[in-house]
Amino acid sequence: MKQPSKPTIRDVAAAAGVSIATVSRVLNRSPLATRDMKARVDAAVAATGFRPNRIGSQLKSASSRMIGIMVPALSNPVFADAVHGVESEAEANGYAVIVSSSDYRPQREAACVDALLAYRVAGLVLTVADAGRSPTLRTLEREKIPYVLMFNQPARPTRAAVTVDNVAAAAEAVRHLIAFGHRRIAMIAGSFEASDRSRLRHRGFAGALAEAGLAPEPVVEVGFDEVELTGHLTNLFARQPAPTALFCSTDLLAIAAIGCLKRIGRRVPEDVSVIGFDGIAISEVMAPRLTSVAQPSRQMGAEAVRLLLARLAGQRPPSRRILPHSLRAGETVIAPRQAEITVLTTALQKGRNR
Amino acid sequence: MKQPSKPTIRDVAAAAGVSIATVSRVLNRSPLATRDMKARVDAAVAATGFRPNRIGSQLKSASSRMIGIMVPALSNPVFADAVHGVESEAEANGYAVIVSSSDYRPQREAACVDALLAYRVAGLVLTVADAGRSPTLRTLEREKIPYVLMFNQPARPTRAAVTVDNVAAAAEAVRHLIAFGHRRIAMIAGSFEASDRSRLRHRGFAGALAEAGLAPEPVVEVGFDEVELTGHLTNLFARQPAPTALFCSTDLLAIAAIGCLKRIGRRVPEDVSVIGFDGIAISEVMAPRLTSVAQPSRQMGAEAVRLLLARLAGQRPPSRRILPHSLRAGETVIAPRQAEITVLTTALQKGRNR
DNA sequence: TTGTACGCGTTATCAT
């Protein structure tokens, strides 16, 4: 049952009639490798079916060329896209990626990171529940493991992060609703405890309302696996006067909310306008197309890797990268009924004045 | 700039005043480790901040406790879910997971797998474009690397795979439409070249139509990143008589199709019924809820890992695991207009007969 | 029960 264990650099050396040092030089494209040596080694590599063993190489060189990545969940397309970005940028630079997910449970984060560190990853790209109070980040700092946050937007500017400006982006979403004439705007937010983004987006929401002199509407805070929003929405819309628009802290929540709204007899956008946050691909192909503040998830992953690699190369890249968000107009936001009437009236009066 | 390199087992031994063998035994829970030795070592581990280096251990023991995974794309929730399943099952068994994605490009598969093999992964869980003619799988077999396919359903029964019965599942979807009274059923299929699943599902589609004595409708084959189906659908529905139902080989395609249909003035389900394949989470919360043949993606990932680990443990597990699919009734399939009339008529007659 | 010493596959230093 013993495997004919894989050929090593030693086997190649024997087959080529050279020393292992020569083989190593050829494999690593050392300038010292001469043409004929290269030819002989290449032939021997092909003959033996040799594959360089990165484990051996890592042990020696203490640089693992592996990047660890931790996200709350792969089931959210935002994170799946970001991981995709991380993976392809890493791959392009000769790095492999080890993934793990915390399942939105802050207390799992430490264990995940521990596992990654056991593999001596060169660095980490991660999204934590709360960058402000994360034992995990402190561990990484204490042990001087380079890391770059994604989506998190830590208050401490020394913590490397690639994000969008969550407060500004959320405020922009709300202002978009206000510009359409909405005055009673409610928010559905993902768990504040499990997501500092959710808190920041709420701050943007509240700020935009205050700035417009509007009364703050109640915020419905829900869990991330919560898909049954019917109860929450029923309560929300039982109030008089009912909200005319809904800002959701993620697209996933927005899509779920739209489904529940339809089922309780509120049409989107005719009765209620909805705007999401993330700009995931699916929200662009559904009908009506979801209006959303899009963040460039895939690029954020790629950019996080670039920052990490620059840091690993001993450079001093900016510790923070705020990527631009963009308001992606869809079809789920229109003017509320009353405003429509106002607009019409105004238009008629103007017409008459001519 | 030199890092104060991390403590090794040797530092721990020195701190505890024991030998490295003792430390190793304690860390690996060897029965030879005595209580007091364990106490001293544990204290020293804490004092030094030691973290076992898996790289060293892997090199020695030649078993990497890493699983490689390759999927066509993380942006498809089906694969993201499967990776999630792989990740958590692997984690539960002390394995780490290295991911890579082929971006639906068959010619990239070999390079991805090569990279994974360089890390001496213990085995692979993967989805290839076409399990029937995959140089990658042949490579793995030649080099005796254990692997388990996911989603692929290879003709050769020796190839380990965890899948659903794609032909039967697709046929069931089509029979569902037929049972509702649909007679003109078209199909939108993902690229046949990039997905053997797509081909099998088409076979199930054609089989179910033939079995019911229905004429085969044209199949629209589209790329996986193709989101603009308006043209295709316009052509499809310009035919006379137009199809009354649509079977899509993935939920992503179904969602895109529904969006495009609405935009060309066909309502779903009133004018056209739509059924998907995959049962991704989002399709359950949108409105109308997508009717779909669901496959247990997350469990498929987990099951693939279980199979792989059993094989690694030297067992001879069944090489193929066909997991049950389930028809998840949503709101996108109703009876076509004419059938509705027929049904009503029948019901009226029955009522009169009473 | 505990410790010594070797080897896993690689890179890199130092002779030649």
Next chain:
DNA sequence: ATGATAACGCGTACAA
């Protein structure tokens, strides 16, 4: 330009 050899961190056979 090429080769011999010493690490890297760990597990374990073997000796004590």
